[in-house]
Amino acid sequence: MMFAVAMTFIDQTIVAIAAPDITEELGLTTAGIRWVVNAYLLALAACFALGGRLADIHGHRRVTLIGTLIFVTASVLCGCVPAGEYAQAWMITFRAVQGVGAALLFPAALAVVTAVFPVERRGRALALFFGLSGALTAIGPLLGGVLTAWTWRAIFWVNVPVALVAVVLTVLARIPDTGRRERLDIPGAVLVALGMALSVLGLQQASEWGWASPATWGCVLVGAALLVVFCVYELRVPAQPLIKLRVFRDRAFSADTATVFFAMLAFVPLFFFASVYAQVSLGKSPNEAALYLLWFFLGFVIATQIGGRMLDKRGARPALLLGSAIGAVGFWLWSLKLTDLSFSAQWPYVVLAGAGIGLLLAPASTDSVNRAIDASYGEVTGITQTVRNYAAAVGLAVYGTVLSRVTVDRITGTLESRGVPDAVAAEAAQGIARTVAGHGGGREPLAGEGPVGEALRDSAGAIRMDFAEANQWVFHGMALALVAAFLCALAHPGTRVTAAGPGAPAPGPGGPPPEPPKAPQAP
Missing domain, CATH: 1.20.1250.20 (MFS general substrate transporter like domains)
Incomplete structure (x- = not known):
């Protein structure tokens, strides 16, 4: 697998x-x-x-x-x-x-x-x-x-x-491949697919169409309305709905799902924003930017294994609380070091941020799947992954808008201080923001012709700092997302799923997990 x-x-x-x-x-x-x-x-x-x-x-x-x-x-x-x-x-x-x-x-x-x-x-x-x-x-x-x-x-x-x-x-x-003789809820499948597709489309295109565009809000709102209709429809399906929404009545499942949502606001968008920051502000190549991200995953992979063991021994709640707290601190400290323009000043906090995400992700995902109704593991996995992808789309759209706006404001001010006319400075700044938003497209973001190009090259150091300061707002947002994840983790009741079924209290730090009942011997 x-x-x-x-x-x-x-x-x-x-x-x-x-x-x-x-x-x-x-x-x-x-x-x-x-x-x-x-x-x-x-x-x-x-x-x-x-x-x-x-x-x-x-x-x-x-x-x-x-x-x-x-x-x-x-x-x-x-x-x-x-x-x-x-x-x-x-x-x-x-x-x-x-x-x-x-x-x-x-x-x-x-x-x-x-x-x-x-x-x-x-x-x-x-x-x-x-x-x-x-x-x-x-x-x-x-x-x-x-x-x-x-x-x-x-x-x-x-x-x-x-x-x-x-x-x-x-x-x-x-x-083993044991399917179920159940019908597929086709109306529910169409509703959720259209709702997710339209809402994610609006979020993806917000940077290109603009947040003031009727197309952006039309897609987001119509998609959200279809998802609401989907939920109402699923609650009224007499048998075999696409998703058994009553699983959300389990307080632990809801807490797991909400924690994952806010964690994904930081985790998935990080790939884009950290990579572009490394290329623009630190002057790294795309391959060097990928190596920059590997430090994050050094902390992530190690902490993931620790989180899995914590789940097996003590339940999900301790791992969720500890992971979201460490992640919030890691992203906040990392954001403060972005303007140093030096990886050597950042790597401990990069590892710390990765460790926080790694510590909570596997326990939250595993605990939610463990609570599947009638062992419908595929169905619950579909729910959790849908939530993850929706959170990623929201994070990319919101952080991208913040980054673009702050970048344009700061670079415009820098160019104006170099004698570039206001309108020309604003246009050049918007061009840099568009280039960065498209992963650079292989182009040098500070390229240009004539006096504007010369001003861009002369101001390269200041512009790289402007972009680093704009990224600080993005990383502050990621830290706040982990704070929200911590608050959601507080709502987890601390119960855990055992072989005997869900609802058993998680043991204290000094006590072992309860022994699962032995299966009866076949005659």
């Missing part, structure tokens, strides 16, 4: 590094390459809930294999895109198909791991699962830089050998 999900996590970040080469060879527009990146994430967010339910109905192993085959087929077709007028539509279409394959694959794979490990060992197992998946997300940009040096098409073709290994291991593992 870890081999299977490896592809989906790498592909969330690997394409952004190859974006300049893809744009140049295929002649894509700026909006086109943005859609190549976003189409995958949009389809992923829209289809997660459906993928989880299909896994429960048709069997986790079977849906894992189907999702893997869809994903790798779409990857091959992305890598084989022909140059010409249809290249942009081709790439966007098959990137979306990749997202659908990943939405089938991930909930099913996580449900397999959940089902085959007993509850008293599940924390450590899923800690390894989430630790690896998080590390692979960070490796994506680094791997993308290496493969793009050969050809950008290799970033898609690399999925083929990984998928072959995943399929062979899945077959050899003899995973």
